Amino acid sequence: MNAPIRRDSASNSDSSVRLRLRTRGWPLYNSNGYRSLEKGFELDEAITFTFVRSPLRIECKDIVDQQDFTRLHCPYVQDLLNQLENSIFEEVHFFSRYMEEMKSANFFKRCLPFSCTVFKFTEKQYHAFRSMSMMVADVPKxxxxxxxxxxxxxxxxxVDFRSVKVxxxxxxxxxxxxxxxxxNPLGGPDGGDGGNGGHVTFKATSNKTSLEHISSVLKAEDGEKGINRDCHGKNxxxxxVEVPIGTMFKSTVGxxxxxxxxxxAVFIxxxxxxxxxxxxxxxxDVNQAPEIAEYGAAGEELSYTIEIRTIAHVGLIGLPNAGKSTFLRAISRARPKVAPYPFTTLQPHVGVVKYDDLQQVxxxxxxxxxAGAHRxxxxxxxxxxxxxxCLCLLYVxxxxxxxxxxxxEVLRYELGQYDKNLLEKPSGVLANKMDLVQSKENLNELELYVNNINLPLFPVSAQEGVGILPILHYVRKLYDVxxxxxxSDEKGE
Ligand SMILES: Nc1nc2c(ncn2[C@@H]2O[C@H](COP(=O)(O)OP(=O)(O)OP(=O)(O)O)[C@@H](O)[C@H]2O)c(=O)[nH]1
Ligand SMILES: [Mg+2]
Structure with a gap:
């Protein structure tokens, strides 16, 4: 048997993971090392392999017979996340010979925002894993x-809503x-025509994201008057007016x-x-010197309500003081006001999250x-x-x-009462303020409820910036979906 990898005396920190990461082309996560993941878990020769998996799934049974493994489902391990800061993954697989000890060290109670499967493997299988590396697909970070x-x-x-008079x-x-x-004293009539008045038009452009530049009254210019010598007035x-793509125009009756x-696309x-x-x-022939001319016609005068169909890809919903603004500040350069009293935010703020494939969400x-918002x-x-x-929702x-x-429950009830379709939107739940002691006690019952309604749960502390990366990964997934x-809807049409 090859000697197990031993703890390096220099790296005796609890959270050390040796991870070799080839970033060019298809990244190869080849992690073979060991770590003691929680204080108190100090075993000699503890060998733990951590395989990080991205959305392209490679079944483990291809490598080692799955029946030999003990499977555990554990929700969260924060330490590991901090170590693998720049990696994005869906699942983490821990391979350890000392599963029982890890369990007793309460290691798996630490929060991981994705499903985590733990395999126990034997001495013999350990060699197979040592030389193993996993190919994973590159995912946008x-x-x-x-x-x-x-x-x-x-x-x-x-500003996503405006009433305008045009x-x-x-x-x-x-x-x-x-x-x-x-x-030629009787040279005949030579009064020119007046020019046409301008239209008020709206043009969709990707350069605009809100309606804040649109004033409540929009008036186009008048045409110029005609003058003598048959000179026509200028049109x-x-x-x-430029508007964001996805702007809808409604009449006053809706x-x-x-x-x-x-x-x-243009709307006149x-x-x-x-x-x-x-x-x-x-x-x-009978009236060679008419002394009549036309007045220019008045332009149309109409009122519209203008709305943006999609203000953002992802909407953060929560009761007042849940930490929505704090979370937005943590993930983007947006600066909504944060304060410890309800209704700090009264108008939506939008932040942009950029990914390394140049996509912006x-x-x-x-x-x-x-409660009672639908009324x-x-x-x-x-x-x-x-x-x-919003295309998809994150409950905070x-x-x-x-x-x-x-x-x-309150949030989903209000959404359902307002419009049942809102509940069908792709969603996730952020369990915020995890840095507080009470939160750790409450997390379990929240998890039970969230599992029942089949939504993923992400424990996070928006204030401390902990647990953000997995959410951004999930946000990207929601966006892609x-x-x-x-x-497909467009093709169906
Ligand atoms: N301890 C802790 N406090 C937080 C966290 N996130 C937000 N807070 C605090 O909670 C309070 C409310 O945060 P906001 O971000 O303003 O909450 P909001 O959901 O935007 O509230 P409204 O705009 O009123 O709907 C502030 O005092 C924040 O400092 C967190 O992760 N941990
Ligand atoms: Mg707010």
Whole structure:
């Protein structure tokens, strides 16, 4: 038997994991080492292999017969996560000869935000594992935020709803003019036509993300008047207002009139009036010098409500004070206000999480909901409307409060009462404030409830920035799933 890998006297820290990671091309996680993972777990020759697995699954039974293993399901190990900071994974497999001791050391009670399978293996199998390495697929990793947050005092919430009045430009008036030249005193009518008024148009563009730049009254320019010598007035330029892709225009009665769902799509919201004809237009055989001309027509005047269909890919929902804003600050450069009183956030804030495949996922901090929100308690309806416009949802629960599952129950009840489809959106649960002592006691009962409703649970401390990486990985998964769903919906149409 080969000598087991021994603890390095220099690296006697509890959380040491030897992990060789080849980053170019397909990363190869070849981790063979040992570690003592929890204080008190100090066994000689303790050999623990840690295999990190990314979404491309390679069944372990390909390597060693699975029947030989003892399987345990444990929810969380924070220490390991800290060590593997820059890796993204779905499952961690621990291979140890000393499973019983690890169990008794309470090691598996530590939180891991993904399912974790533990295998016990024999002395003989140990050799097979020693030389084993696992091929895993490259998964997009979130790029850590390096740039400091802006020092600019004003924090901008996202504006996703606007009521606007739009008015097309008035057409220019036609001109009444009779040509009089010294050698031709009855030169006939030469009044030019007025120019057309401009339209008010909205154009979808990827450069915009909110409606904050849209004022409540939008008026296009008027056409110029016609003048003598048959000079026509100039047509006014159209007013083009850029809006984010996915902007919907509704009439005052709530009917959807337009949905700009692709880059460059245009909606003419109010047409400009046509220019009036000058008097030359009215000359006839019997009336060679008409002294009449047209006024320019007035432009259309209409009112719309404008809404963004999707304000963010992921929405953070929770009761007031659950820590939604703190979490958004932890994962992005957004700076929503954080304070220990309810309803600190009254308008949604959006942060951007960037991944190393250049994909950006937006996360919205939605104002807190309270029981009765679907009956507009605590401005609930307007907050629920924001939730409608997120592709997937993350429920944020304050785990330090007694019976934290009740928070989840209230949130899901309110969502269901407002719109049943909201409950169908891909979701996850964040058990926040895990740094507090009470939270550790409450986590188990929350976990039971969350398992019953088939949602993944992520223990996290938004304030300390612990447990963030697995959530960002999950957020990316939710994003990919919802994009695929959208694509298939479009094809179905
Ligand atoms: N100990 C601890 N405190 C936290 C954590 N996350 C948030 N808090 C605190 O909880 C309080 C509320 O946090 P916010 O982020 O403002 O909560 P919110 O959900 O945005 O609240 P509203 O905007 O009012 O809906 C603040 O005092 C935070 O410091 C955490 O992980 N641990
Ligand atoms: Mg807030």
């Amino acid at each position: 979130p790029i850590p935020i390096r740039k400091n947050k802006s020092k600019f005092n004003k924090v901008k919430p996202i 008015q097309g430009g008035k057409g220019g008036d036609g001109c009444i003019s009779l040509r009089r030249l010294c050698k 006014a330029e159209h007013l083009v 009917e959807i009139l337009a949905d700009l769902n692709e880059d460059g 919201a109010a047409r400009g009036g046509a220019g009036g004809k000058g008097n030359h237009y009215f000359a006839t 937006t996360v919205a901090d939605i104002p807190g909901l309270v 507009n308690r605590g401005l609930g309806i307007s907050f629920l409307r924001h939730i409608e416009r 629960v304050d785990t330090s409060l007694p019976e934290p599952w009740q928070q989840l 919802s994009c695929m769903k959208e694509e």
